[in-house]
Amino acid sequence: MNAVSAAERAPVLDLQQVSFRWRRDLPPVLTIPAFQVAAGERVFLAGPSGAGKSTLLALIAGIAIPQTGDVQVLGRSLPGLGAAARDRFRADHLGVIFQMFNLLPYLPVLDNVMLPCRFSPARRQQAVARDGSQEAQARRLLGALGLQADAMLRRPVTELSVGQQQRVAAARALMGAPDLVIADEPTSALDADRRLEFVELLAQECDASGAALLFVSHDLSLAPRFQRQVSLAEINAALPEGSV
Amino acid sequence: MTVLSLARRSLWNRRSTAALVVFSVALSVALLLGVERLRTEARESFANTLSGVDLIVGARSGPINLLLYSVFRLGDPVSNVSWESYQKLAAHPQVDWVVPLSLGDSLRGFPVIGTTTDYFEHYRYGRGEPLRLAQGERFDDVFDAVLGASVARRLGYGLGDSIVLAHGTGQVSLTQHDDKPFTVVGILAPTGTPVDNSVHISLQGMEAVHVDWRGGAPIPGLSIGADRVRNMDLTPDAVTAVLVGLTSRRAVFQVQRQINTDRSEAMMAILPGLTLQQLWDLMRVGENALLAVSALVLLVALTVMLTALLTGLNERRREMALLRALGARPWQIFALIIGESLLLSLLGAVLGVLLLQGLALGAAGWISGQLGLTISLWPPTLHELKILAALLAGGILVGLWPAWRAYRNALADGMTIRM
Ligand SMILES: Nc1ncnc2c1ncn2[C@@H]1O[C@H](COP(=O)(O)OP(=O)(O)OP(=O)(O)O)[C@@H](O)[C@H]1O
Ligand SMILES: [Mg+2]
Numbered sequence: 001m002n003a004v005s006a007a008e009r010a011p012v013l014d015l016q017q018v019s020f021r022w023r024r025d026l027p028p029v030l031t032i033p034a035f036q037v038a039a040g041e042r043v044f045l046a047g048p049s050g051a052g053k054s055t056l057l058a059l060i061a062g063i064a065i066p067q068t069g070d071v072q073v074l075g076r077s078l079p080g081l082g083a084a085a086r087d088r089f090r091a092d093h094l095g096v097i098f099q100m101f102n103l104l105p106y107l108p109v110l111d112n113v114m115l116p117c118r119f120s121p122a123r124r125q126q127a128v129a130r131d132g133s134q135e136a137q138a139r140r141l142l143g144a145l146g147l148q149a150d151a152m153l154r155r156p157v158t159e160l161s162v163g164q165q166q167r168v169a170a171a172r173a174l175m176g177a178p179d180l181v182i183a184d185e186p187t188s189a190l191d192a193d194r195r196l197e198f199v200e201l202l203a204q205e206c207d208a209s210g211a212a213l214l215f216v217s218h219d220l221s222l223a224p225r226f227q228r229q230v231s232l233a234e235i236n237a238a239l240p241e242g243s244v
Numbered sequence: 245m246t247v248l249s250l251a252r253r254s255l256w257n258r259r260s261t262a263a264l265v266v267f268s269v270a271l272s273v274a275l276l277l278g279v280e281r282l283r284t285e286a287r288e289s290f291a292n293t294l295s296g297v298d299l300i301v302g303a304r305s306g307p308i309n310l311l312l313y314s315v316f317r318l319g320d321p322v323s324n325v326s327w328e329s330y331q332k333l334a335a336h337p338q339v340d341w342v343v344p345l346s347l348g349d350s351l352r353g354f355p356v357i358g359t360t361t362d363y364f365e366h367y368r369y370g371r372g373e374p375l376r377l378a379q380g381e382r383f384d385d386v387f388d389a390v391l392g393a394s395v396a397r398r399l400g401y402g403l404g405d406s407i408v409l410a411h412g413t414g415q416v417s418l419t420q421h422d423d424k425p426f427t428v429v430g431i432l433a434p435t436g437t438p439v440d441n442s443v444h445i446s447l448q449g450m451e452a453v454h455v456d457w458r459g460g461a462p463i464p465g466l467s468i469g470a471d472r473v474r475n476m477d478l479t480p481d482a483v484t485a486v487l488v489g490l491t492s493r494r495a496v497f498q499v500q501r502q503i504n505t506d507r508s509e510a511m512m513a514i515l516p517g518l519t520l521q522q523l524w525d526l527m528r529v530g531e532n533a534l535l536a537v538s539a540l541v542l543l544v545a546l547t548v549m550l551t552a553l554l555t556g557l558n559e560r561r562r563e564m565a566l567l568r569a570l571g572a573r574p575w576q577i578f579a580l581i582i583g584e585s586l587l588l589s590l591l592g593a594v595l596g597v598l599l600l601q602g603l604a605l606g607a608a609g610w611i612s613g614q615l616g617l618t619i620s621l622w623p624p625t626l627h628e629l630k631i632l633a634a635l636l637a638g639g640i641l642v643g644l645w646p647a648w649r650a651y652r653n654a655l656a657d658g659m660t661i662r663m
Contacts, residue, residue: 061569063568063569083573083574084573087568087571087572087573087574088571090569090571091570091571092571096569096570098566098569101562101566102566104250104254104563104566105257106253106254106256106257107253115570116570116571118246118250118570119246119570119571119572120571
C-alpha cells in the first residue's frame, strides 16, 4: 500500500495511562503509560508467563476495563462505552484467536468460521459485500489458509488436528474484515514447522484484509516475521509479580 | 435467534446427558399427572358408586355406617327396618319406587343380597348407567341367584352352577345353608362398584334359607326341605335397608325429615351422594400423601436437572468465554443456560404427557375392567395445566443459579479460557 490516507495512519489501538488490577486487594498487573498499534500494522508482543499479556488483550477486547486511563480502539474509548455497546463494538471490529479450544465442538467447520457474523450484522454485511455470501467468504479464507477440501469443512471440528483447528480459528477471526485481530499464543500447541507456516498465513491474510494484528507469544523465533516487536516489560511500568 | 439455535446445537452435542434429564423429568411428570388423574377419576367414580337413588333408609345409626353396609356391603347393620315400615315407605305419595336390601349371608366371603327384581331396574352407577346382564337373566325362582362380575370370575362360577350360601358375613363361615342350594341364572357385567362383589337373590330366597332358623342358628330338630319351603309364606319380617326413588327430587329433604322423625320406628334416611362425599373426605389423608410423594419425585427430577446443568457448566466454561470473545453479551450467556433448562423441562413435560397418554391408551381396557375407572387424558384439565406450568416455572428457577454462575464466570474470566 503506497497511498496511505490520514485516517488509516491513525492508530487502530491507543492506550493512555492505563492501570489495571484484577482485584482491589491485589497490586496492578498492568500500568501502561502509552501503547499504540497503527492501522494494518502487525505487532509481536512478547513477555514471560504471568506478565499480563492475556490481561492486556482482555483490556483491548473490552472484556476487562482499566481502573484508570483510556483504551481507544479505532478512536472509540472503550471504558466510555456501556457494557452492551462494548460487546457490540467487539463483535463488529475485533477478531480473536486463543491458544487452543477455539472452536465450538458442536458446530461444523464452516459454521464455526461464520460465527462472528451471527453476533455482528456489520461483519455479515461486509462478508456478503466482499464475497457474495458468508459461506463464500468462509470458504475463501479457509482456502487461503490451506483448508479447502469440502469433506473436511463438513466434518465435526473435533476430528481436526490441532494445527487445522488453529487455522480454522484464524479464518474465523478474519471473517467479515475486522479492524484488529488479537491472537493469544495461537501457536503454542503447534510444532515448530507448523508455527512458522501458521504465522506466515495469518500475516498474509491480515494484510489481504487490511486488519492490524497484535500477536502474543513467548516464542521469540517468530518475532522476525512481524513489522514491530514489543516486550511487555518495555511498555508495562507495573512491577512483575513476585518481584517485591 | 442466534443464542437459541446455539443453545439447541450445544444441547444436541450433549444429548445423552440431556436425554437422561428429559427422561427423568418426563417420568416424574407422568407420575404426577397420572396420580392426579387417577385421584380425580377415583373420587368421581366413588361419588358415583350409586346414582339415581334419592335416599337410603335403614335403622337409625350413623350415616356412614348405613352407607357402608347398604352400598359397600361392609360391616354389620345394627338393626333392621320392619316390613310394615317398608310397606309404608313404598306407599308414600312422594315415593316413586323402593328397592329392599336384605343382608347377612355370604358366598365364600362375598356378600349375599336379598332384594327384588326392581334392583336391576333402578340401581344406577357412574353417570346413571343401569346394571347389565352379561349372561343369563334376572332371578325368578326362590333359589335363583345372579352373580356380580367379580364373584363369577374369582370363584369361577358359570350359568347353571349350584352354589351354597353361608350364614354370616365372615370369610370363615361356620354354618352353611347346604340344605338349600341356589342356581346361578345370571351374571352381571362389570361395573367397578361393590355390585361386582355381590350375590343377588330374591327376598323370598333369603327368607327361605332362614325359615328353620331362629336367633342366628338352626332350630334343633327342625329342618324344612327346599321343596316344602316353596309352599310357605316367604314374606320377610324385616329388611336391612331400602333404596328409595322419589317422584320429585325436590321433595328429598322433606321426605328425609319425615323418615328421620317417624315415631313408629327408629329409622334414618341419608342422601347417598352427600354421604359418599363425606366418606371420601375421610380418606383425604391418603390422597394427599400420594400427591406429596409425586411432588417429591418432581423435585428430585428438577434436582437431577440442576446437577446436570452445573456439571455441564464446567465443561462449557470455554464455550462461554469463546462466545464472549465473539461479542456475545453476558445476558445472552445467561439466556443460554436458562433457555437450556427451559427447553429440558419443556421436552420433559411434553414427553411425560405423551408417556402417560400412551400408558393410558394401552391400559384403558384393563383399568376399566379392574377398577371400573374410565381414564381419559385429553384434554388436560386446568389443574393439570397448572402443574405443567409449575414445572416450567421450576425449570426456569432451577436454571437461574447455573445461569448466574455462567454470567459471573463470563465477566470474571476475561480472555483466558479456564478449564
Ligand atoms: N480472570 C482473572 N482473575 C484474576 N486474576 C487474573 C485473571 N486473569 C489473570 N489474572 C492474573 O493476572 C496476572 C497476569 O495474568 P495473564 O494471564 O495476563 O498472564 P500472561 O502473560 O497471559 O501469562 P501466560 O503467558 O502464562 O498466558 C496473573 O498474576 C494472573 O494470576
Ligand atoms: Mg496468557
